[in-house]
């Protein structure tokens with residue numbers, strides 16, 4: 001019996017993500033919460049012939065608490081998306097408060113749940129969730145994840161395009177480390193499961209840039225109607241599926257994700273040494289188990305050029321992390 005909950009379930013990501021979770025046979029209960037439309041989304045999904053029992057809640061009558069009661073996994077895509085010309089940091093003003101309030105609900109209702117944060121800016125919203133949980137004395141760094149899977153999915157797709165063979169995309173694995181915005185996204189193409197064919201230095205640089213700024217491509221194409229939703233739902237469901245499999249006892253599941261490196265007994269210290277900075281959060285490959293992170297894995301052998309990309313990511317990432325932490329620890333009066 002595993003209960004998954006989506007907070008922001010009526011949104012552009014929330015609805016297709018809820019659909020994909022409803023199709024996951026490892027989910028026995030699916031709780032949906034949003035400030036609008038969840039009863040309709042829940043009724044619609046509940047007609048699908050899969051095991052998960054679906055319930056939708058709105059804020060009145062303790063809807064958040066009811067949705068979260070007994071949750072094993074909580075996925076958070078609640079909040080506003082970008083429009084052209086905006087950075088993810090521009091979303092902080094609105095999304096930080098939304099994420100803080102939802103995290104408070106988790107801390108007081110289902111503090112042992114796995115928490116998967118999608119709401120942007122992920123580099124800052126994950127520290128916000130951690131600080132809220134800490135303030136309630138229930139923070140478990142092994143169970144908090146910033147979902148960076150879309151960067152990994154994009155890397156697989158774009159590398160397979162370079163190979164001129166999309167049929168290999170599902171098998172292409174490229175570790176993507178760092179954070180989830182622009183230059184904080186660091187694809188390690190040298191570790192691609194499918195080494196790149198001979199391409200020019202310009203093509204190589206363009207590929208890295210496309211992975212780092214793939215979100216902008218979608219924001220531009222949607223022309224004011226939001227950012228990636230369908231690819232994000234796919235990526236979020238992929239990551240949630242890995243967590244569900246780990247919770248169900250499957251061993252050896254590895255995924256890159258944005259995590260708290262203070263989980264040092266699990267190997268966070270190794271990563272800090274590799275990147276050369278005392279960062280509290282970083283996206284790295286982790287091995288998952290029924291209680292969360294079993295091991296934060298080494299980022300492995302990187303080229304000199306990739307080391308430069310890591311170096312370039314660190315200052316922005318450090319500021320993003322501090323902004324998130326201070327939002328809870330030192331709120332502006």
Ligand SMILES: NC(=O)c1ccc[n+]([C@@H]2O[C@H](COP(=O)([O-])OP(=O)(O)OC[C@H]3O[C@@H](n4cnc5c(N)ncnc54)[C@H](O)[C@@H]3O)[C@@H](O)[C@H]2O)c1
Pocket residue numbers: 007008009010011012013014033034035036077078079080081082091095098101102117118119120121122147148149150151180226227228229232
């Ligand atoms: N991590 C990633 O890779 C990634 C990828 C794409 C989008 N995102 C982010 O995901 C977020 C959602 O994007 P979207 O396109 O689904 O937006 P959307 O506007 O379509 O949906 C957001 C939903 O959140 C709901 N919501 C707002 N406040 C809420 C609250 N207090 N409690 C519960 N629900 C609330 C809204 O009613 C809406 O249904 C954005 O911040 C976006 O930037 C992250």
Ligand SMILES: O=C(O)C[C@H](O)C(=O)O
Pocket residue numbers: 081082088120150214215216218219227228
């Ligand atoms: O680009 C965005 O704002 C949404 C998301 O973070 C993405 O990478 O597509």
